[in-house]
Amino acid sequence: MKISCVILTMGNRIAELDRAVESALTQTDGDIEVVIVGNGADVPRLTVQPLPGSAATIKTVRLERNAGIPEGRNRGVQECSGDIVLFLDDDGWYANAKVAAHVRERFTHEPDLAVISFRVMDPEGGSVQRRHVPRLRAGDPERSSPVTTFLGGACAIRKSAFLQVGGLPEKFFYAHEETDLAWRLLGEGYRIEYDAETVMYHPLVLPSRHTDFYRLNARNRVWLARRNLPWPLALLYLLNWVVLTLVRERSMPAIRAWFRGFFEGLREPAGERRPMAWRTAWRMLRLGRPPIV
Numbered sequence: 001m002k003i004s005c006v007i008l009t010m011g012n013r014i015a016e017l018d019r020a021v022e023s024a025l026t027q028t029d030g031d032i033e034v035v036i037v038g039n040g041a042d043v044p045r046l047t048v049q050p051l052p053g054s055a056a057t058i059k060t061v062r063l064e065r066n067a068g069i070p071e072g073r074n075r076g077v078q079e080c081s082g083d084i085v086l087f088l089d090d091d092g093w094y095a096n097a098k099v100a101a102h103v104r105e106r107f108t109h110e111p112d113l114a115v116i117s118f119r120v121m122d123p124e125g126g127s128v129q130r131r132h133v134p135r136l137r138a139g140d141p142e143r144s145s146p147v148t149t150f151l152g153g154a155c156a157i158r159k160s161a162f163l164q165v166g167g168l169p170e171k172f173f174y175a176h177e178e179t180d181l182a183w184r185l186l187g188e189g190y191r192i193e194y195d196a197e198t199v200m201y202h203p204l205v206l207p208s209r210h211t212d213f214y215r216l217n218a219r220n221r222v223w224l225a226r227r228n229l230p231w232p233l234a235l236l237y238l239l240n241w242v243v244l245t246l247v248r249e250r251s252m253p254a255i256r257a258w259f260r261g262f263f264e265g266l267r268e269p270a271g272e273r274r275p276m277a278w279r280t281a282w283r284m285l286r287l288g289r290p291p292i293v
Contacts, residue, residue, distance in 0.1 A: 001104050004033040004082030004159075008072045009090040011041030016091040021058065022048040023093035024086070027100035031055035032086070037076045040066035068173030069152065077162060083107070085162065088200070089153035095121065095199035102198055103156045114161040114190035115182065116198060117150035123201040131207075134194055136289055147194045148186060148289045152178040154200050161190055169227070171271055175213070176220040183228045183291065187280045214254045215261035218245075222265025229291055230275045236292040238262075244293075 005024040009017050017036070024032050031054055036043050043060040050056040061079055063072060077085055084107050088094075103116060119141055120132040128141035134149045152168075155178075165184040168177045182192055207213055221241055225234040242262070249255050276291070284291050 001083040001108055002033070002081060003027075003030060003084045003086065003100050003104060003156075004035055004080035005086040005088055006035050006037065006073055006076030006080065007088050007090050008037050008039050008069065008076070009041065009043060010039055010066070011044055013090050014044045017044060018046055018048050019093050020088055020090050021046060024088065024100075025050050025054070025056050025058075026097055027094070028097045029104075030097075030100035032100060033080065033082055034058045035076045035079045036060045037072050037079075038062040039068075039072045040064065068170065070168030070172050070174075070177040071170040073152070074167045074170060077159065077167065080159065083159055085157050085159050087153055087155050087157070089202060092120075092153060092200050092202040095201055099198050099200070102195075106193075106195070107156070107158055110191070112189065112191050113193060114158050114185045115150045115192040116156045117147060117192065117194045118154040118156075118198040118200050119194075119196045120151060120154050120200055120202050122204045124204065127204075129204070136293070142196045144196045145194055146287050147192050148284045148287055148291075149179040149182045150192055150194070154202070156198070158190075161185055161188070164188060169223070169271055171269075172220045172223065173216060174220075175207075175216045176224050180224050180227060183224075183276060183280075184274065186283065187274075187276045212257075214257035215264070218258040218261030219265040219268070220261075222262055223268075223270040226265070226270040227273055228276055230278065230281070233281060233291055240292050 007020055021034055024034050040063055042062060059079055061075060073087055084103060107113060117134050121128055130138045132151060133141050134147045134151060135145060165188060169180045225237045229237055245258055281291050
């Protein structure tokens, strides 16, 4: 199975992008096709190239504007010829050269596997942030398990499954687009796995560093529910997140931004509604994360 790797960049992390591309090109038995998407920016000139004798390639695409993460990744997938697509952040890199071989082995022998979510480690201290383990019981990041969502910048996806459910929801721009895709894949009978053996490094950063984090986080949660959940579950899901936000968040500006986004999500069109079957919700409950949290 051929492997492609999509890397989004804003063109402002030149050394980091070089490192990310190199970690993809040097995968053992990889011959990876690297597709770099300049999201409203020119792709910087790279110092790394495919190894001599390798069938690996580098392709660049420039979008005229910053289209957001989901649209940028969708555009990258359109340029891929691989059966498997890796999504890698431009400031991340693979911990070893065996990731591609491991991913290829799993996808080859597990036809119902749609996504592998990688273990993300801090390169400085080797720790794993709780939010990087896509399940509720995140205390042991070295334990692999089936999950109901995944990390967008640290994953491998079966391209045919990705296209079957329509890819990532481009209106989301940033936040929860992976969960939207994951729920639709689960509805089609696919599996999603958190695989602790596939490790990538990423600097320790908080998502709240983004200016619009709280607004987009809330807006997209509403859209996620409106697009994918039967109405009783949608109401429970949104009520639950309102309560959790009020309990957890101590900053009034953050709370105000969150509720601006919440009501924006109620007002604005969410895109195509395809509510999951109740059997899919039951399957998610059995996997340990019902679609109300």
